[in-house]
Amino acid sequence: MANFFLPDDANQQIYLDANATTPVLPQIADVVSHTMQVCFGNPSSSHITGIQAKYLLEQTRSKARDVIGASDGDILFTSGATEGIQTAVVSTLIAAKNHQIENPVLLYGATEHKAVPNTLKHWNNVLDINAQVLAIPVDKYGILDHEFIRKHAANALMICTMAVNNETGVFQDLAAIEQVIRSENTRVAWMVDCVQALGKTRLALSQTTIDYAPFSGHKLYAPKGIGVLYIRKGSAYTPFIAGGGQESGMRSGTENLPGIAGLNELFSLLLDKDNHTFKPLEQLHAFRKQLHEALIDTFGSITFNHEFEYSVPTTLNFAVNELTSKEVMDLFDAAGIRVSGGSACSSGANRSFVLDAMGASDWQSENAIRMSFGPAVTEQEINYACDKIRSLKPILEANCLVVSDSTSPQQEVCAIGLTQLRHQAACCWLYVDSNKHAVVIDPIIELIPRMAKIVATQGLLVKAILDTHKHQERLSARCLLAKELAEQYVGNETDELGWPVNDETIPLNTARLRKVATPGHSQDSVSYLLENGLTNDVSYCFCGDLILPGGLGNTVISGSDTAQMAQSLRSLATLIDDTTLICSGHDYQQCFAMDWHAQKATTPLLATLLNGQLSEAEFIELKQQADQQKQHPSHPLCGYVDVLESTPMKQLTSTDAKAMLGDQATYLIDTREPYEHGVANLAEVFNVENAKVINIPLSRMANAIVQGQLDKAKNYILVCRSGNRSKQAANNLSQLGFEHVYNLNGGLALINSNQQ
Numbered sequence: 001m002a003n004f005f006l007p008d009d010a011n012q013q014i015y016l017d018a019n020a021t022t023p024v025l026p027q028i029a030d031v032v033s034h035t036m037q038v039c040f041g042n043p044s045s046s047h048i049t050g051i052q053a054k055y056l057l058e059q060t061r062s063k064a065r066d067v068i069g070a071s072d073g074d075i076l077f078t079s080g081a082t083e084g085i086q087t088a089v090v091s092t093l094i095a096a097k098n099h100q101i102e103n104p105v106l107l108y109g110a111t112e113h114k115a116v117p118n119t120l121k122h123w124n125n126v127l128d129i130n131a132q133v134l135a136i137p138v139d140k141y142g143i144l145d146h147e148f149i150r151k152h153a154a155n156a157l158m159i160c161t162m163a164v165n166n167e168t169g170v171f172q173d174l175a176a177i178e179q180v181i182r183s184e185n186t187r188v189a190w191m192v193d194c195v196q197a198l199g200k201t202r203l204a205l206s207q208t209t210i211d212y213a214p215f216s217g218h219k220l221y222a223p224k225g226i227g228v229l230y231i232r233k234g235s236a237y238t239p240f241i242a243g244g245g246q247e248s249g250m251r252s253g254t255e256n257l258p259g260i261a262g263l264n265e266l267f268s269l270l271l272d273k274d275n276h277t278f279k280p281l282e283q284l285h286a287f288r289k290q291l292h293e294a295l296i297d298t299f300g301s302i303t304f305n306h307e308f309e310y311s312v313p314t315t316l317n318f319a320v321n322e323l324t325s326k327e328v329m330d331l332f333d334a335a336g337i338r339v340s341g342g343s344a345c346s347s348g349a350n351r352s353f354v355l356d357a358m359g360a361s362d363w364q365s366e367n368a369i370r371m372s373f374g375p376a377v378t379e380q381e382i383n384y385a386c387d388k389i390r391s392l393k394p395i396l397e398a399n400c401l402v403v404s405d406s407t408s409p410q411q412e413v414c415a416i417g418l419t420q421l422r423h424q425a426a427c428c429w430l431y432v433d434s435n436k437h438a439v440v441i442d443p444i445i446e447l448i449p450r451m452a453k454i455v456a457t458q459g460l461l462v463k464a465i466l467d468t469h470k471h472q473e474r475l476s477a478r479c480l481l482a483k484e485l486a487e488q489y490v491g492n493e494t495d496e497l498g499w500p501v502n503d504e505t506i507p508l509n510t511a512r513l514r515k516v517a518t519p520g521h522s523q524d525s526v527s528y529l530l531e532n533g534l535t536n537d538v539s540y541c542f543c544g545d546l547i548l549p550g551g552l553g554n555t556v557i558s559g560s561d562t563a564q565m566a567q568s569l570r571s572l573a574t575l576i577d578d579t580t581l582i583c584s585g586h587d588y589q590q591c592f593a594m595d596w597h598a599q600k601a602t603t604p605l606l607a608t609l610l611n612g613q614l615s616e617a618e619f620i621e622l623k624q625q626a627d628q629q630k631q632h633p634s635h636p637l638c639g640y641v642d643v644l645e646s647t648p649m650k651q652l653t654s655t656d657a658k659a660m661l662g663d664q665a666t667y668l669i670d671t672r673e674p675y676e677h678g679v680a681n682l683a684e685v686f687n688v689e690n691a692k693v694i695n696i697p698l699s700r701m702a703n704a705i706v707q708g709q710l711d712k713a714k715n716y717i718l719v720c721r722s723g724n725r726s727k728q729a730a731n732n733l734s735q736l737g738f739e740h741v742y743n744l745n746g747g748l749a750l751i752n753s754n755q756q
Contacts, residue, residue, distance in 0.1 A: 014337045014385045016291075018219075019166050019196060019315060019372035025221040025277070028265045032223055035261035043255055044246060053257055060260050063267035064228050068194070068213070069204030074231040076251055077260055081195045082115050084214025084229035087240040087251075089119050089158065092189040092211075093127050095236035096157040104131040105152050108160040110138050110357035111170070113193060116160045131157055135357075141310045142170035142358050146180045153184035161190075163197035167354040167370055168306040169315025171201060174208065182209055189236065195219050199270060199278055199375045200312045211235040217259060221376060222266045226259025278375045284313040287382045291316055291371060294386035298393045299323070305355055305364055316371040317355075322449035325367040327673070333721055334676035335392055337385065339371045363446070392679070397457075399675040417703040418540060418583075421447050425586050426474070429542060431530065432460060433509035439464045441528060441542045442585050443477040452484045462489045464506050464513070466498040468544025468585055469525040472557060473638060497526060510534070518572055520565025521545045521553030521638070529575060538576045539706045541596070542583045545638040546572075549584060549591035550602050554638055556627040562620040566609060573610050581702045586638045590728045591735070593702040598735045649730060651745040657717050660742070661688050666715040671729045673697045676721070685751060698725055701732060715740040723747035 015023065024032070035056070041049035043057045061075045078084045096104075106120045120133050134152060137145045142165060153159065159181055164171045174192065181190055191212040197203060199220045205213055213230040217223060231237055243252030269277045279287075288308065295302055301321040320328050325341040332339050351365040373382070421428045421444070429441040430451070438460045440451065455462060462485055465478045478498050482489045493501050499515050500506065506513040510533045518527045521544065528542040545553040546568060555562040578597035600607040605622060608614040614622070652660065660666050668686060670677050670693060677695040686693070696704045704710060716738070718726035723746045730743045744751070
């Protein structure tokens with residue numbers, strides 16, 4: 001069996017994602033281990049070992065009552081909060097099957113953890129309740145709309161709110177909510193998600209009319225897989241798990257005694273007034289203030305997405321203005337600082353529904369960072385975290401990511417040549433010659449601040465800001481960028497796409513940019529060819545949405561013409577060669593570098609048109625047919641592409657990679673951005689010479705290919721933080737004819753693990 005061990009890097013990583021999960025405290029881990037090895041009995045057994053286990057279980061239940069203020073009602077051990085939510089919802093809805101309400105509703109807070117609305121909707125359908133599921137709105141501070149609750153409470157079968165929000169730390173006034181609910185409906189079931197409240201706010205559940213309150217151990221230093229559900233005396237209950245009758249028949253299955261033992265020790269720490277493991281609120285507020293100041297000192301322009309006045313002190317939710325959440329998270333992760341983008345529980349989410357509900361801007365929602373610490377954090381840990389955050393400022397300055405007094409940033413993001421900047425699937429291109437003269441092609445509104453910083457910090461002189469066509473899915477950023485750059489933009493009178501009206505070419509030191517008309521995707525589509533001034537060879541073809549990696553532009557939108565596209569493609573083929581890099585306006589395939597040879601190989605319709613196998617009429621018919629089949633009426637794309645086939649990826653473990661780097665012809669390519677690469681020395685990590693490590697981020701891959709930085713005869717091991725970006729790059733290089741490329745499986749995240 002494969003072993004998996006990670007090094008004890010507690011002194012290296014700075015864990016600031018406690019709202020997602022927490023490490024098990026050493027004293028809790030000791031108790032859990034003892035229970036697994038010594039007090040391991042089955043609480044249902046009648047012998048002494050079983051009696052000891054039963055005592056531990058009931059003692060923990062008693063301590064739970066003291067911690068949450070539940071002198072009566074039931075305390076049920078569960079696998080965690082999600083099971084507790086299921087149990088509460090199922091119990092309520094089964095009891096409500098024969099309700100007499102004409103228009104029943106199920107209410108939940110709009111910022112509630114997704115486990116709640118998804119559970120309500122699921123069981124509402126399964127049990128055929130047919131109630132309307134409604135989200136209770138929140139204001140800009142994240143506070144629930146009490147009048148909305150008042151309006152719907154009389155028809156409610158269940159009302160679900162949360163004590164503390166997991167993304168923003170915003171707490172609700174439960175006493176005020178209770179007054180609203182019970183003034184309108186004394187019988188409606190009320191569940192309060194208390195997961196993030198434990199250890200951060202005082203709880204006295206028996207003094208309330210809360211019917212159900214789920215808790216989860218792993219959010220507060222106990223093991224995963226154990227939780228508690230409080231059930232008010234007299235509230236509806238149906239066992240969610242039937243079987244052997246454990247937990248007095250309320251929840252069958254042998255109890256998770258090691259997990260319960262962990263809760264026992266946790267509750268003891270919370271109840272012991274002489275134990276200082278958990279810090280008082282005033283100290284937690286001071287810790288958050290320290291982190292707040294460190295973030296401001298480092299990033300400067302930050303928007304905090306919640307008012308600290310209305311949130312527990314262990315959470316900071318913010319967006320760094322003009323930097324994406326991915327950039328911030330990648331930088332933090334490279335520096336050993338663990339944070340999350342929005343909620344770690346919403347896997348795959350690209351924006352925060354919590355911030356959307358609060359009316360935050362698109363930028364805030366799409367780029368939210370959550371920094372959270374547990375109430376057992378130490379002053380030493382917070383001080384170290386703040387020092388580490390501040391240490392990132394020189395790296396940010398050197399990479400044009402923050403405004404600074406630095407006049408000579410040296411990192412690759414600001415280097416001479418071609419850089420790709422992306423927003424979602426849209427691509428913007430920045431080309432800089434050795435004299436620091438630049439052109440910007442297909443600028444994107446969301447990237448204007450970033451572009452302006454690069455230009456200002458590098459002292460670039462922008463000779464042209466060009467669109468390849470009038471983009472139908474977004475507004476042109478050309479004029480806005482020109483205004484933002486002010487005197488650093490020296491363009492004269494231009495046409496509507498930004499090309500100088502009296503110039504046939506734009507000179508760029510030893511190269512020149514030439515415009516050619518390539519209609520098809522749209523009537524005004526043009527391509528820009530970057531030619532070598534001596535040989536006339538075309539290094540780059542900026543073709544907008546005429547050509548996309550693995551496909552061609554959409555021709556079933558307004559202004560498109562498939563016949564013109566065929567003519568443009570044939571014409572373009574006479575001007576470029578197989579080594580020309582194709583720089584598209586959109587990249588739906590994550591292909592950061594695609595030459596003309598690879599483009600033809602991965603786009604059969606293009607290849608058959610150019611080699612004469614298809615007539616123009618046949619091309620038109622097949623292209624329109626393909627676009628119509630793939631078109632999404634509600635959100636048409638700028639082009640439709642087929643999934644590119646790639647050769648089976650050669651994955652390496654860290655052990656294999658280190659061994660392979662002993663070969664003189666093997667090199668390591670760090671595909672992370674320079675601001676990540678600059679945080680740690682990979683040569684030291686892999687114990688190789690600095691010359692064996694090459695930093696080629698995805699944004700500079702096209703430039704690296706044209707500049708000949710890579711040799712197809714050599715071996716390249718690609719690495720990034722998680723193994724995902726490096727895998728994309730390895731696939732990309734494979735499509736370009738590099739046969740000896742490998743990916744470090746799991747990336748730097750698993751570099752020191754014992755992989756077998």
